[in-house]
Amino acid sequence: EKEELKVLVNQETITPDGHKVDVAGNIGGFKDVEGVLKNGGEGVGLFRTEFLYMDSDHFPTEDEQFEAYKQVLGGMNGKRVVVRTLDIGGDKKLSYYEFPQEMNPFLGYRAIRLCLKEQDVFRTQLRALCRASVYGKLAIMFPMIATVKEFREAKSIYEEVKADLIKEGVQVADDIEVGMMVEIPAAAVLADQFAKYADFFSIGTNDLIQYSMAADRMSEYVSYLYQPMNPSILRLVANTIKGAHKHGRWVGMCGAMAGDPVSAPILLGLGLDEFSMSATQILKARKIINSTSFEKAQKLAAECLEKDTMDEVEATVKSYLG
Ligand code: PEP
Ligand code: MG
Numbered sequence: 001e002k003e004e005l006k007v008l009v010n011q012e013t014i015t016p017d018g019h020k021v022d023v024a025g026n027i028g029g030f031k032d033v034e035g036v037l038k039n040g041g042e043g044v045g046l047f048r049t050e051f052l053y054m055d056s057d058h059f060p061t062e063d064e065q066f067e068a069y070k071q072v073l074g075g076m077n078g079k080r081v082v083v084r085t086l087d088i089g090g091d092k093k094l095s096y097y098e099f100p101q102e103m104n105p106f107l108g109y110r111a112i113r114l115c116l117k118e119q120d121v122f123r124t125q126l127r128a129l130c131r132a133s134v135y136g137k138l139a140i141m142f143p144m145i146a147t148v149k150e151f152r153e154a155k156s157i158y159e160e161v162k163a164d165l166i167k168e169g170v171q172v173a174d175d176i177e178v179g180m181m182v183e184i185p186a187a188a189v190l191a192d193q194f195a196k197y198a199d200f201f202s203i204g205t206n207d208l209i210q211y212s213m214a215a216d217r218m219s220e221y222v223s224y225l226y227q228p229m230n231p232s233i234l235r236l237v238a239n240t241i242k243g244a245h246k247h248g249r250w251v252g253m254c255g256a257m258a259g260d261p262v263s264a265p266i267l268l269g270l271g272l273d274e275f276s277m278s279a280t281q282i283l284k285a286r287k288i289i290n291s292t293s294f295e296k297a298q299k300l301a302a303e304c305l306e307k308d309t310m311d312e313v314e315a316t317v318k319s320y321l322g
């Protein structure tokens with residue numbers, strides 16, 4: 001099978017009836033770039049920058065971050081790299097920063113919520129990203145956005161940072177896309193409004209499922225509720241894509257669901273534009289998509305949205321796959 005997949009490395013991801021999508025890789029740093037390229041990834045759909053912070057004993061300086069982003073952007077040879085700004089908090093803590101004590105850290109002070117308060121931290125990262133933007137094709141995305149107001153605030157801080165740099169005579173790419181993760185149900189429900197402001201969405205199903213089902217993604221006791229194929233989740237995904245496409249925006253998915261072969265035909269049929277996953281899953285995903293009729297996938301997706309349970313959705317996909 002490995003040899004069979006290898007021939008797909010340099011091919012595009014396109015259905016037999018001509019519907020083109022991207023399959024990209026998730027990375028935690030430069031060390032993962034080679035794997036994405038070797039497996040024919042069409043870009044990086046998620047660069048989780050929190051490792052830069054967690055592997056350090058201080059907030060990484062602007063120059064330290066600049067070097068890291070430059071390396072990744074350059075390494076990807078002009079393919080798009082979606083960099084997620086700091087997503088810290090929840091279970092991800094820093095030795096050099098004191099988080100408040102909260103009853104529910106996953107529902108608390110984290111990610112963009114922290115960045116909008118600790119603006120020096122946020123601005124430092126955005127400066128480094130803007131400076132690195134000339135070395136490749138950069139897209140920036142904000143994690144854990146719940147309200148349109150948060151997105152607009154984050155975006156306006158980015159605009160300020162960028163304008164400051166230009167005033168300082170620093171070169172900044174003029175085609176940086178600025179988007180957001182859709183991983184809080186409120187954002188998925190209001191996607192059409194968010195899409196007026198965000199250049200793109202990337203659906204974070206790991207958190208979207210956790211928050212939609214009110215089931216801790218780490219807890220084995222409630223893992224039976226962790227249901228990517230629950231029709232409620234599919235409807236949130238469908239609504240996100242519909243809202244984005246209404247405004248001409250593209251939608252990716254970077255949660256684990258994006259790399260699941262069983263979900264692939266449904267996500268394709270719902271109109272997902274980019275699938276981002278671990279490098280080792282890329283070729284399998286391409287193989288599935290390149291042998292799935294888009295028209296059939298659309299019918300399958302529409303059928304799945306009308307089901308009552310996850311089991312019924314799974315049965316529908318299996319009978320479709322024959
Ligand atoms: C997600 O929530 O689906 C996601 C991709 O982000 P993380 O797993 O880093 O929370
Ligand atoms: Mg997340």
